[in-house]
Amino acid sequence: MKSKTIRRWSLVHTWSSLICTVFLLMLAVTGLPLIFHHEIEHPLGDAAEFRNMPADTPQLDLQQLVEKAQAHSPGEVVQYFAWDEDEPNGVVTIMAPTPGTEPNASHTFMLDARTGEALETPAANGGFMMVMRRLHVDMYAGLPGKLLLASMGLLFVVAIISGVVLYLPFMRRLKFATVRQDKSPRLRWLDLHNLIGVVTLVWALTVGVTGVIAACADLIIAAWRNDSLGAMVEPYRNAAPLAQLAPATRLLDIARDVAPDMEPSFIAFPGTLFSSAHHYGVFMKGSTHLTSHLLTPVLIDASTLEVTAVAERPWYMDLMSLSLPLHFGDYGGRPMQIFWATLDVLTIIVLGSGVYLWIVRRRATRRSTVDMEAVS
Amino acid sequence: MKPRQSSFWKVFGLPAAIGALCAVGLFSALLGDGLWDAVSWLGLGIPSVVAVRGLVPRR
Numbered sequence: 001m002k003s004k005t006i007r008r009w010s011l012v013h014t015w016s017s018l019i020c021t022v023f024l025l026m027l028a029v030t031g032l033p034l035i036f037h038h039e040i041e042h043p044l045g046d047a048a049e050f051r052n053m054p055a056d057t058p059q060l061d062l063q064q065l066v067e068k069a070q071a072h073s074p075g076e077v078v079q080y081f082a083w084d085e086d087e088p089n090g091v092v093t094i095m096a097p098t099p100g101t102e103p104n105a106s107h108t109f110m111l112d113a114r115t116g117e118a119l120e121t122p123a124a125n126g127g128f129m130m131v132m133r134r135l136h137v138d139m140y141a142g143l144p145g146k147l148l149l150a151s152m153g154l155l156f157v158v159a160i161i162s163g164v165v166l167y168l169p170f171m172r173r174l175k176f177a178t179v180r181q182d183k184s185p186r187l188r189w190l191d192l193h194n195l196i197g198v199v200t201l202v203w204a205l206t207v208g209v210t211g212v213i214a215a216c217a218d219l220i221i222a223a224w225r226n227d228s229l230g231a232m233v234e235p236y237r238n239a240a241p242l243a244q245l246a247p248a249t250r251l252l253d254i255a256r257d258v259a260p261d262m263e264p265s266f267i268a269f270p271g272t273l274f275s276s277a278h279h280y281g282v283f284m285k286g287s288t289h290l291t292s293h294l295l296t297p298v299l300i301d302a303s304t305l306e307v308t309a310v311a312e313r314p315w316y317m318d319l320m321s322l323s324l325p326l327h328f329g330d331y332g333g334r335p336m337q338i339f340w341a342t343l344d345v346l347t348i349i350v351l352g353s354g355v356y357l358w359i360v361r362r363r364a365t366r367r368s369t370v371d372m373e374a375v376s
Numbered sequence: 377m378k379p380r381q382s383s384f385w386k387v388f389g390l391p392a393a394i395g396a397l398c399a400v401g402l403f404s405a406l407l408g409d410g411l412w413d414a415v416s417w418l419g420l421g422i423p424s425v426v427a428v429r430g431l432v433p434r435r
Contacts, residue, residue: 075393167388176390178428198391199423201387289408325406332405332416339420346427 005127013162028348030136046123048110059113062248068116082266099271150215156208193353203343210323220320232309234277246305255282256299270302
């Protein structure tokens with residue numbers, strides 16, 4: 001590589017990293033507790049504790065659960081019911097003043113599916129973990145915040161790629177994993193920056209790119225609403241608003257009839273982001289390991305309970321669904337979480353050492369120009 | 377051009393192998409539990425261990 005080419009790549013690496021570093025540091029730090037959010041919420045008393053009951057205790061039907069939810073929180077309507085594999089007796093319930101209320105203003109809790117007892121989960125509505133989550137997702141700035149973080153993610157990808165290009169000239173005369181410890185702190189941290197950067201490369205790229213995709217979720221969902229959902233509910237465009245919803249009792253049976261071999265993931269009640277004003281949206285997930293991340297919506301007419309459509313999944317919805325586990329690191333048990341956290345801390349070290357190396361080199365060049373001026 | 381080629385793989389050989397293992401690991405846990413998870417722990421564990429070893433001062 002010519003020295004001029006190296007200088008150019010070095011310029012790209014320096015500036016793409018410097019611009020995104022503050023944001024990436026914030027993301028890496030706030031992301032760390034989020035990796036363990038389940039484990040942190042339990043001791044804080046923020047997770048639902050279910051009563052011990054015989055294993056074969058029957059569960060209430062969905063309409064009964066809707067009524068229990070409304071009794072627990074009068075003045076609010078149910079937006080979503082969701083199922084969590086780890087808690088077969090619970091139904092995650094999300095309520096808000098209106099069906100269209102934005103997600104950050106809604107109220108999340110658990111219903112015991114056997115008794116209809118409501119169990120509040122404060123961590124889902126506020127507190128330390130919520131602050132971490134909001135900082136990580138949008139810095140409390142809504143869509144502009146998400147898009148800013150997405151563009152910082154793209155810069156991070158540029159920084160990684162230019163860093164790999166620069167790895168070659170730096171390492172040509174060194175054995176892999178050499179860390180020169182005796183020369184100077186600068187050389188030690190340069191070697192560590194190169195070593196840690198190159199071995200965490202694939203993980204950092206994966207988490208970076210899937211983070212950018214997740215940050216664009218609002219746009220992806222908006223595209224789905226315009227595109228796929230819009231076409232399916234076209235006949236309802238001029239229909240009068242619903243005065244009353246047909247009971248939710250049999251929604252899961254209806255969805256299972258048209259989507260056999262699938263399991264329910266969540267139900268979007270009419271008027272929410274994932275349904276239309278005239279439909280329940282029952283989102284079914286595949287039953288194999290891989291397809292369990294992919295959701296197929298079944299649209300059910302909210303007055304006749306007839307199936308309007310089993311929606312096909314546009315590629316961008318699948319892309320988003322598959323990105324989420326690869327960003328969260330929640331799909332390979334406790335050891336995966338621990339490695340995820342380790343790699344996250346290592347990324348913090350790469351970012352920090354990068355800033356350090358930049359400062360040290362700048363000081364060195366400034367000193368040498370000052371020397372030159374003193375001589376002349 | 378020959379010497380250049382060899383220096384490329386001398387520099388990128390091990391990092392590429394570690395990266396490939398990491399990619400296999402990231403994907404494998406999506407496919408199943410048990411053995412699939414174990415492959416992912418290996419794929420993510422190797423880069424973690426190599427990096428942490430570099431950080432520990434020797435002697």
